[in-house]
Amino acid sequence: MKERERIVVMGVLSVLLLAWLGFLVHRSPRFPGSGIGTAFGIAGAVLMLMPLAYPIVKRIPYFHQRITPYVSMQSWMSLHVYAGIFGPLLAIIHTGHKFDSPLGVVLTAVLLLVVVSGIAVRYLLTYVSRDIKDKLILLQTARGDLDHAWGVIEQAPAELPAGSKAFVFSSGLASLGIGLPASGPAAEVTRIAESVADLEYAIRMDEFFKRWFARALNLHIALSIVFYGLLALHIGAGIYFGLRWLP
Numbered sequence: 001m002k003e004r005e006r007i008v009v010m011g012v013l014s015v016l017l018l019a020w021l022g023f024l025v026h027r028s029p030r031f032p033g034s035g036i037g038t039a040f041g042i043a044g045a046v047l048m049l050m051p052l053a054y055p056i057v058k059r060i061p062y063f064h065q066r067i068t069p070y071v072s073m074q075s076w077m078s079l080h081v082y083a084g085i086f087g088p089l090l091a092i093i094h095t096g097h098k099f100d101s102p103l104g105v106v107l108t109a110v111l112l113l114v115v116v117s118g119i120a121v122r123y124l125l126t127y128v129s130r131d132i133k134d135k136l137i138l139l140q141t142a143r144g145d146l147d148h149a150w151g152v153i154e155q156a157p158a159e160l161p162a163g164s165k166a167f168v169f170s171s172g173l174a175s176l177g178i179g180l181p182a183s184g185p186a187a188e189v190t191r192i193a194e195s196v197a198d199l200e201y202a203i204r205m206d207e208f209f210k211r212w213f214a215r216a217l218n219l220h221i222a223l224s225i226v227f228y229g230l231l232a233l234h235i236g237a238g239i240y241f242g243l244r245w246l247p
C-alpha cells in the first residue's frame, strides 16, 4: 500500500517539478485569471485545504475520538499525502508560469518546500531508519567475522618471521604504499576491517540524514502555516482586485 503510494507521489512530484520548471520556456500571463485558469486555482486550493484534516483529527480529541473508529489515522494520512501532492500540481498549472508578483513567487516557493519536506518526512526518514537498522545488523556480523579473523591470526604460526629478508622487503614495500597481493589471515583481517570501517561510516552518514529528516517535520509544519497565510492573502487579493472574468 505505502509502496504504491510512494510510487504515485514520486511520479506526481516529478510532473510537479517539471511543470514548475516550465516557466523557463513558457509563460501564459492571462491564464491564471481566465475561467479555466481560475477553476484550476480553486480546485487546487480546495485540495490543499484537505491535508489539514489530518492534524485536526490527530490533535483535537473531540474529533479524534468520534472519527477514528470509522476512518483510521492512516486513511487521513493517505488523504493528506494525495491531496497534498495533487493540489499543488493543479496550483502550478493555475499559475500559467506567471510569476510576476512577489506574493505569487513566494507562495509557489513555499508550496514546493511544503511538498518536498512532507516527502522527506514520509519516505526518506523511514527509508534511512530502516537502512540504519539493516546496516547495524550487518555491522554486528562483520565485527563478529573480524574477531574470528583475529583469532585465526593469533592461532596461526607467524607467516613471515620478523627479521627475515622477505619480511623486511614486504614491510618496506608496504611503507611505500605498495601492497603485495595479500592472502592468508592477515589479508582477511584487512579486508573485513575495511568493510567494518565502510559500514561504520555509512551508518554515521545515515544518522546525519536521519537527524535532518527528523527536523523536516517541524519545517513541514512551520512552512504549511506560512503557506496557508500566503494562500489566504493570494485569494483575498484575487477577490479584492476583482475576479476579471465575472460579468
Ligand code: HEM
Residues within 6 Å of the ligand: 009, 048, 051, 052, 054, 055, 056, 058, 059, 080, 081, 083, 084, 085, 087, 088, 114, 115, 117, 118, 119, 121, 122, 217, 220, 221, 224, 225, 227
Ligand atoms: C499543501 C500541502 C501540505 C500541507 C499544507 C501539509 C501540512 C501538514 C501539517 C500541518 C502537518 C502537521 C500534522 C501534525 O502533526 O499535527 C503535516 C504532517 C505531515 N505531512 Fe503534510 N502537508 C502537505 C503535504 C504533504 C505531502 C505531499 C506529504 C508527503 C508526501 C506530507 C507528509 C506529511 C507527514 C509524513 C506528516 C507527519 C505526520 C505525523 O508524524 O503525524 N504532507 N503536514
